Amino acid sequence: MNTRQLARYFQAARRDRARQHFREYFRCPNGAQVLCESDSEYRLWESLTEGLATGQIDLQRISIRSLFEDFVPGGREIVDSWNPRHGGGGISLTEGAGAIDTAQFSNITGQVVYTRILQAFTAEEYVFSRIVPQIPTQFNGEKIAGISRIGDEAQVVPEGRPYPLVGVSEDYIQTPQTLKRGLIDALTKEAVFFDRTGVLLARCGEVGEFLGLNKEKRLIDAFIDQNTTAHRYNWRGTTYATYQATSPWVNVIPAGNGLTDWTSIDAAEQVLAAIRDPWTGEPIMVTPKDLIVTRSKLYSARRIVTATEIEVMTPGFATAGNPTRTATPNPIQSYRIISSQLLGARMALASESTNDWFVGDVARAINYMENFPLTVVQAASNSEAEFQRDIVMQWKASERGAAAVVEPRVLVRSSQ
Helix, strand or coil: CCHHHHHHHHHHHHHHCCCCCCCEEEECCCCCEEEECCHHHHHHHHHHHHHHHHCCCCHHHCCHHHHHHHHCCCHHHHHHHCCHHHCCCCCCHHHHCCHHHHHHHHHHHHHHHHHHHHHHHCCCCCHHHHHCCEEECCCCCCEEEEECCCCCCCCCCCCCCCCCCCCCCEEEEECCCCEEEEEEEEEEHHHHHCCCHHHHHHHHHHHHHHHHHHHHHHHHHHHHCCCCCCCCEEECCEEECCCCCCCCCCCEECCCCCCCCHHHHHHHHHHHHCCECCCCCCECCCCCCEEEECHHHHHHHHHHHHCCEEEEEECCCCCCCCCEEEEEECCCCCCEEEECHHHHHHHHHCCCCCCCEEEECHHHHEEEEEEEEEEEEECCCCCHHHHHHCEEEEEEEEEEEEEEECCHHHEEEECC
C-alpha cells in the first residue's frame, strides 16, 4: 500500500462517517491513540501497524513528501512554498492544514519512525537483551522481600502427638536504581521537501541502535560483573561480586579448564552442583542450559555441543598393548550457545581474558528492572524548534531501567 492509496483510504473512511457512526480508539504499538470514526478507518490502522510490524510494508518505499502532500490539506502548496525560488517562506501547519488530516500525517509518520527505532533497538545482535527477562517495576530501586526457605524439616509425627513447628526469617534482595536514557530525532523541512525518507530512517535507526547498544552493554557488564558495580547482587543489605572463588559460594574455576571438549563442561557442572542454598544447605536446584562464550570460542562451543558421538580410549592413547576403545553418544545435550561480539569487547575493556567461558542459566541470574520500555513521544507542532531550525516534527525515544543480578549461584565461570 503506497501513500496515495493510504490517502484515498482515509478519504473513503471520512465519507463513511455520515452513514456509520463508529467511534473507537485504536492503540498503535508506540502507545499513541488514534481516534477512528469509521470501521474502514479502523481496519486501515490495523493493517498499517501490522504491516509495519511484520515487515510487509517496506519502510524504504514510504515517501515522507507524498505523505505530507496527500494527508495535509494544501500539502503540495505548502511543500512548494518551501522552495527558495518561490519565496521559501513556508506556511504554518496549524494555519494551512485541517486538524484531522494533519493528525493523520503525524500519526502515520510517527508510526514509521517508531517502527524503525524499534527495529534497531531490538536487533538480533543484541543477544542478552533478548534473553534477559524484563521485569516491570514502579520503583527506582526495589527491595524484593521474601522469607527464608524451610529446608528438609519434615519429621515423623507419632500418633496423637502435635506437629512440630518450623520458623522462617526475613529474606530480601535489593535491586539498583534505574536510570532514564533517551535521544531526540527530528524531521526537517528539507527532509520533506527533498523527500529524504532514507535519511530520516537512517537517523531513526541510529537512535534505536545506540539506545539498544547501551542497554546490551549494561546487561553484559552485569553478566561478567565488570566495568561497573551498580548491578551487583545485594542480599540482605550486603553486596556480593557475582563470581566467588571461596565463600559464601564457589562458582569460579580459576585456571586449567579451557573449553576443549565435553570434560570441560562436565567440570563446570560439577562446580555448579556443589553450590548450596544458603538457608537449607541443599544443592541449588538448577539445570544449566546456557553455554556463554566470546567470539574466539564460538566454533569450539559449536563443535562440542553438536558432536554426534565421542570416543574414549582406555588407558589413553597407548603405543602398545590393546587399549579399549569406547564410542558413545555425545553426553552434552540441550545447551544453548550464547555468543556476542560485544561480550569479548566488554571483557577486554575490563582487562579480562576473552578465553573465559560460562555455563548456567542467564535468564535466572539476571533481570532487567524496567520502569518503562522503549517509548517514542512526538513533540507538538509549531514549536520553537520549528521556527529556529525548520524542524517540522521531532520525536523523543527513551527507556528507563537497570540491569540487576538476582541469583549469581546459577552461573559458573571457567578460565583457560
